[in-house]
Amino acid sequence: MFRKTKGVHISEFPEHKHISDSKPIINYLDPEFVYIPLVEQGALCEVKVNEGAMVTVGQVVAMKTGRFGLPIHSSVSGKVVSCNKKMWHSSGKLVDCIQIKNDFLYTMSESIKPLEDITPENIALKAKDCGIVGLGGSGFPTYVKYQVKTAMDYVIINAAECEPFITCDYRLILEETASLFSGIKYIMTAVGAKKGVIAIKENKYEAIKKISEYIVTNKIMDVDLFFLKDEYPAGWEKYIVQRVTKKNYNGLPSEAGAVVNNVATAIALAHAIEEGMPLVTKVVTFTGYGLKNPQNVRLRIGTNVSEVIKSLGGYTDDKCDYLMIAGGPMTGQTVAFESLVVNRSLGSVLINERFKVEELPCLGCGKCASVCPAHLTPTQIKRVLEAKDTKLLETLKPTRCVQCGLCSYICPSRISLTEAVGKAKAFVMKK
Ligand code: SF4
Ligand code: SF4
Secondary structure, eight states: OOOOOOOBOOOHHHHTGGGTTTSOOEEEOOOSEEEEESEETTEEEEEOSOTTOEEOBTOEEEEEOSTTOEEEEOSSOEEEEEEEEEEEOTTSSEEEEEEEEEOSOOOBOTTOOOOOSOOHHHHHHHHHHTTOBOTTTTOOBHHHHHOOSSOOSEEEEEOOOOSTTOOHHHHHHHHOHHHHHHHHHHHHHHHTOSEEEEEEETTOHHHHHHHHHHHHHTTOOSEEEEEEOSOBTTTSHHHHHHHHHSOOOSSOGGGGTEEEEEHHHHHHHHHHHHHOOOSOEEEEEEESTTBSSOEEEEEETTOBHHHHHHHTTOBSOTTSOEEEEESOTTTOEEEOSTTBBOOTTOOEEEEEEOOOOOOOOOOOOOHHHHHOTTOOOHHHHHHHHHTTOHHHHHHTOGGGOOOOOHHHHHOTTOOOHHHHHHHHHHHHHHO
């Protein structure tokens, strides 16, 4: 049976996007040091430089190991100070980083060259060489998505940005429209798709207007808008693919004839193809009521977040106890305040007042199960996990959880269901 994934309306005001979405992106591109994390998607990275070495912008300084290997580049030119400097990472852990002292010359690596022979294979290779990953938070290597066995029907650009507070893709649509369309064209070439679709929430009026005008002005016939409801998790890949293609799939969107990239990823690909530029900068939303000046900021990968917050005017109230979340409020990870670094998949930094919430007993209201887009029963999973009933736990399929955070959000008893289902998922996957 084809069961569509569910979503919940989180109304526009509590989305809190208004505190940053009308301000143009600003640059913070001259940090004294960058700290390139040596962990990506949980995989360790192999260091390719020595302490004391001089490096250039775009030089490979590390390689992600494992099944989908990927180079990691220096985002400044300068001297490697340390290869094991400990910094906080968006995973919530302290990780080793390559610390590079910026010489402020921004000498470019000789390997930075535009792609001249635009073929599907070369586009995938360029995406790999330039270290392009899913910038919507997944960090998944983009080239892997382009290695399809048959031609795709659709390239879908995920412009939903459905989590409250986050606005970086929205600003990129307004400010880098031409690069977004170049990126779509290259992805369509890479996967042999005849149709491009930009899937966006129906209430993003300014962005929709900008895209529509671009399509009309440039007489673009093969890219259309697709409107998503203002609900969460409209940006979940499966949610979008089901609605655009009217097909279901188990593993990858390519089973439904679609390849999905988010806005920032498509733009990064365009810069990689047209300028040869590896992924060394990105736009991050700095937001929340704890910041004096919430803002989208273009940064070098490896920048220390605390410096950026200072440059934005700091915290609203220095005496207040704030909570920092790396990522969005629904799916992000709480981190220690100081020394969080910008890695390739970090999309936002959220600072809000820390509230102590007391967990109450389960009321048995069933709300957590009714909102779960993966059709799980979170409260039951938590109970079975605590009872250590491994066999029963497997039958409840916690591995299907997409960590969207909706069950915790909706629970009137403030029970940490997402965390519990996450633990159950990890436990079952380890078995
Ligand atoms: S976090 Fe997991 S269990 Fe909770 S609602 Fe989302 S998909 Fe369902
Ligand atoms: S939403 Fe909370 S209170 Fe309601 S059934 Fe789920 S865990 Fe229990």
